[in-house]
Every structure is written in structure tokens, then in C-alpha cells.
Amino acid sequence: MPASAQPPVRGLPAVYFNDPAIFHRAKEEVFFRTWQYACHASQLPAPGDYLTFTLFDQDIVVLRDRGDTLRAFYNVCQHRGHRLLEGSGNRRLLVCPYHAWSYGLDGRLKGAPGSDAVDGFDPGEICIPSIRLEEFLGFVFVNLDDGASSMDRCYPGVREAILALCPDIRERSLADEHSTEEGCNWLVAVENYNECYHCKGAHPDFAEGVIDPASYGVLPFGDGKVLVHSSRPARGDSAWYDVSGSDYGSFYLWPATSIQIYPGCVVNNYHWRPLAVDGTRVCRSWFSRDGQVDDVLRQVIELDRNTTFAEDLVLLRNVQRGIRSRGYRPGPLIISPDGGIDNELSIACLHRWLREAVDGNSSPTRAPT
Template sequence: MSSPHGAGRAHDADHGVAANARPRALPAHCYTDPDIFAVEMSALFARSWHLVGHASQVATPGQVLTATVGDEPVFVVNDGGEIRGFYNVCQHRGHELFPPERPGGDLLDTAGVITCPYHAWVYGLDGTLVSARSRDVGDVHIPRLQVDRLAGFLFVNVDLEAPPLALHAPGVEEELLALAPQAESRVLTWRRTHLIEANWKIAVENYNECYHCPNVHRSFTSGVVDPASYRIRPEGNVIRHTARGVPDEISRYTRPVDSDDYAAFYIWPASSFQCYPGQALNTYRWLPLGPDRTLLIREWWFDGAEPTEVQQGIIDLDWNTTVSEDLKLVESTQRGIRSRGYRPGPLICDPSGTASIHSEDAVAHLGALAASAFGDEQAPERA
């Protein structure tokens, strides 16, 4: 993949440095090329940690949660209190063992075993084949995945050699629990998906910069957070967003007095926790479906399966303002970068090193992560 730093000759009058010293957006083909997308699936998504749900969704033995990470169908199951993860694929002819993206809570049709709906091969909850319709077919196992937890949330990694989640996203669990101490006991209260006609990197870049917020997200910057306090700190695989909530008398979110902070923790490449004032905890997952298609999975986690009137008001306000506004932005960006007239411009980065609401330091950081996810020898050449 091309470097996020591009060449340029113009002088930067703002900071008195050559423009070619400033990071630039990734080249357009990084968001449109099917070959680059294929490499990302194999070299990045197949080696990373991905949020798939919460332990409350598989709290009972025999409960199953399905998800997709990158281009791989997966499932996690409660095996007598131990949470195990597997590829969601029968080892006979490849049929999915469970419907994809089922949000959890479902019990197995037959207690203690997994039965393929195609030819009725039966597996134990440890993935071992126990019956092939009375035929001896030898030692067969569903391939396993790594499963890890963060503040009650479940992550999987198809790479069995990958370092633990705590090393991939250091400090996030402690920081999230400080803001939302009940995170480990939360349940899925609301879920909505949306097909975005844009590359996954455009979606996460938009999420991780607030340079556009004063111009676009008027509800967010006037009724949720104090924009002057907004800070974005990219570090390793984590991008942290923090801000003070606005005073109670103008807040659009109901919250206890002792919990007025806002924070978001984006975990590379495609997961994020977001905690609005009042411990309104929600998550983002971005599922790449193609170079220009991404499934957004938006979920809210409260203390009950049905939202209260106040909680539903928070959910609706967020979707109808900030989320919907962003969906339009990223789809327009995807259309624009296809233009022959587009040239990646310099990113607006803060020379002080303190990224505020007026900078795009996180976009430069994401570009560097994308470029380093696989070596130059694997990066497809631009046509």
C-alpha cells in the first residue's frame, strides 16, 4: 500500500513548513482497488481482534452468538461456562452451521451438540465431530478461534498465534470500566445495521476525526459534548476520544451528575466503544463487504433488553443526527475519490501534538496503520 505521506511543493503558510512534510490522505485506489481489499482481508482482518458481542448474549450453556469478522463467518458458544469460538462452517461440505449475524441468546436445538442443517453431521461444543450419520469418517474438528474479553465484551481472532487482546488494546478495559462500571453486566438493548456504500477505511476515518463536527454535527457539539474540551489521542492500535459533557440544563442526554464525561475507544481495525454522558454505552462494528461496501452494526448496551423511554430517546437522537449525518458524508466521499479530478490533499494536523476537534491527526495515524499492516511486497501496485 502506498505511504500516507504524499509529495507536494506548495508552502504551508500556516506553519511555515513545506507541504510535502505534512501527511496526506491515502491515494484513492486504496479505497477502490479489489486487490488491496483482498490483501486487507488476508493480511489484516484475519490477524486482528474483532468485537463480536457481549458475554451476556451467551451467558447460558448452549447459547450461540454468530458474527462475521472480515470475510470469515464465526460463532461463539457457551460450553458449560467456557466460551469457545469457531469458524461457522461444517467440515463436511461447507454449509454454515448457524445463520450469520444472529445477535445471540439462542439455545441449541439439541442440548450439548451442534447439528449441521444440511446433512445432519453432529459436533460437540468443543468442535469435535461426534456423528456423521453413523459413518466413520475419522478425526474431524471445526477449526477454533481465539476468544478474549474486554469489560464483558467478546472479541475473536482467527489467528491462533496473535498476541492477547490486552496487548492489542492496552488500558482500554480499565478506562472503559472507569466510565461505565456496569459494562460487564450490560445486555443488548438495541441493534441496527446499515449498508454503507463506502470503503471501510473511509468510514473509520470519518469516525475518528472530529474536524467535521462543528460544521456537520450541530446536535453533538451543542447538546452532548463541549467541543472546546474534545481531544483525540491516537496511540498504537487504539484511538481515544475524550470530552466533557455539556451542563445538565442544556444536555440532550439524561445522565447522573457524577458521570458527565464522554469517551470513545476505537480499536484497530474495525471496532469501537462509545460512552455518552450518563454511561450510555454503545458500540460500532464495521464489516467490510467489498472495496466500496461496508455493513455498519450499531448496538446499545443498557441494563434491560427493552429501552426505557429516555434510553430510546438517546438512541433515536444519535441515529437521526450524528450517525445519519456521517452516513451521507462517507458515501459522498467514496463517490468523490473515484473522480479523475481527485488528488489526496494535506491533512490538517496539530503541530503541538495535541489533537483537538480542529485536526485530522487520527486520519494520518490510520493511514500509517493501514500501510504497515502488510509489507510493500504485498501491496498491489497502482494501475
């Protein structure tokens, strides 16, 4: 190696994927301080509609109030800590199943059995703590950090870039959703999603049926923690469906959400929920103008699920097993600033963002000289 040359950047040491302490720091410093996908606005069309989910050990409810405003709250009764709601549905009041304390859709306490006999009991002082919520082109996000910047400041330019690809994206509704447990650390999952170095060998159907590999690339976007995948549509008879109408674009929003526009304005997304240091649930959602799955969308969903989605599960579980090996030594990343499909610049970005959050160090791991 010439004396002036920099040694190549290596992947993260295995400890970042296997250590419960680092996983805990990622929970506190990454996931509890960033925007997390909750649901799509179309899932809560009427006042009183609600949906619950869990982020690590935090139970959250998203609902539409009487004024047609979307709100998010911690899903916990302020009396003695019981979870208020399960699943999804519609409620006029949020009633705790433990002692029947009831709250309005604004989170304020409405009633507590027996409280009239308690001197100084003031229901006006009791409210379920709210969580920051933003609707972003129909996608609903929450942030547990009250001081966090808005989504447009965290991900500058993304809104405009998505609208340029799919101007009517706000008119879409959820049409189909499926999820599974991937058997790996969350970073293994988002690494795999954010590079297509493996696509030609591992995902031949995607590489020929959706994108044009010769034009594919994944690069950092703007000044935020965003990675953009871009490509021309698949060419010729190999395309899964009529891909005319738009190019391919995918916008990965650190740390655990992607909004994708398949060619022809087929809107879909991924989001990931860490379950354990070696467990992650991935959810795959598809959207249409009427919330229905027509024959073309059904074909795309089934092809995706039976090829790329299923193939990635095998890869991810093998990688998680491999990085537990005592013989694993992270090799150099294949990095080109010019992009292209055979490129892991995006992986170096993910590693830098994680290290900034969990240990305050963004320096890349270099191979020894």
C-alpha cells in the same frame, strides 16, 4: 515555505480506497490478524446459546458451551463443507443440515450416519477448528490469527481507562442494536468516525447535545493501535439528557470496533464489517444495566440515529463517490499534536497503520515542496 519546514502530510491516494487488490490485502493482513467484535456476552446467557456472523468470506459461530465457557469456531462442517448454523438460537448439538453430522458444543464430532461401516473412521480425530476468543469487559472478540497477542497487549491501558469512566460496565447487557450499509470503503467509514473536524458543521446536535466542543479531542492512546476521543459533557440546556456522572470517552480499537461511554455512563459501541471495496456495514449497539431501553435511553438512541448516524451516511456516500473522481487529489491533513476538535492527527495514524499492514510502508504522504 522555509527550507527547514516539513511539507504537510496529505491524505492517502484514492487507490487505497478503491483498489480491489488493496482491499484483499487488508482482509488478509488487517482483518484476519486483529481482534474483531463478535457480540456481547449478554447475548449468549445460557449453555447452548449461539450466534453466527460472517467476516469477509469466513463464517463464524460463537457459542456458550456446557461448562459456561464462550467459544468460537469456523461455521463449517468437516464432512463436505456445508455451513452448520444460521442466525442465532440454542442447540444441544451442532447438526449439519446436509448429511446430519453432529458435533458437541466443544466442536468434537459426536455422530456421522453410516460411519460405522467405514473402516478406520475415528470420530475422535474430527473437530471443528476453533477460533481465538476473548471477552473484554463483556464485549466478545475473535481473532483468526492463532499467534496474535492478547487484547490487553494489543490495546494496553484501554481496559483500565474504560473502567475509570464506567466502573460497572461489565454489568451491562445489550438493549438495542441497528445496522445499515454505508456505501463506502471501510477506511472511509472509520476515518469519518475518528475525527470531529466535521462535527460542528455536519453534526450540530451531537456537538451541542452530547459533548463540549471546546474540550473535545481525538489522540493516539498508549502503545497500541488505539485512538481515544475525550470531552467534557455538553453544557446547559442543550444536553440531550442528564449527562452528569462521567465525561465522554470513546476507544477506537484498530481496525473496526469502538467502545463508547457517553456522558453519564451511557454505554454504546460501533463495529464495522467490510462487504466489498466500496461497501461496509456498520452496527450501532446500546447497553443498559437490565438490557431494557428506558425512556432516557430511547431518547438518546433516537436522537443519535436521526441526527449523527443519518448525517454520517450522507457524508460517507458522498466521499466514496468523490474519491472515485479523476479530479481528486488528496489535500493536506489538518494536524496538530496538541489535539482539539479541528484536528486530523487521528487520520494520519489510521493511514500509517494501514500502510504498515498492506505495503510495509508507514511513511506519511507528503505534499510536494
